[in-house]
Amino acid sequence: MSEFLDILTHGRRLQGAIKELSIGELESVQEKLSNIIDKRKEKALEEEKEAQEKREKLAAIQRQMEEAGLDFDDLKALTEDSGKKTGKKRPIKYKLVDSNGVEHPWTGIGRMPRVYKEALDGGQSLDNFSIN
Numbered sequence: 001m002s003e004f005l006d007i008l009t010h011g012r013r014l015q016g017a018i019k020e021l022s023i024g025e026l027e028s029v030q031e032k033l034s035n036i037i038d039k040r041k042e043k044a045l046e047e048e049k050e051a052q053e054k055r056e057k058l059a060a061i062q063r064q065m066e067e068a069g070l071d072f073d074d075l076k077a078l079t080e081d082s083g084k085k086t087g088k089k090r091p092i093k094y095k096l097v098d099s100n101g102v103e104h105p106w107t108g109i110g111r112m113p114r115v116y117k118e119a120l121d122g123g124q125s126l127d128n129f130s131i132n
Helices: 001-007 011-018 023-068 073-081 112-119
Strands: 096-099 103-106
Touching: 001 011, 096 112, 103 112
Parallel strands: none
Antiparallel strands: 096 103
């Protein structure tokens, strides 16, 4: 505890610390402390009121869930990513090896790669590059 709190919470030490203060100064300190106490009480009441409202809302939601035949596990299932599909790669259908020896695989989906287009323009058939 700090020294200030030690003095403030100990009766005799507090009396010794304030013996130099006038009655007017003591009343001023008392008024300030009363204001602080009142504000703290108001804040505590507001927090309790908010907590009570939250409990009531939770109880209402729980009643609605029970009426609908749902439980907490059903809500958890909504947040899980079980419905997400994993990025499964499509199988390669065509493979072309260019004049430099570089392989160009293609699934046959999407825009045709340039090397395939050039080969087809050169008179070759797409079946020539089929892996199947």
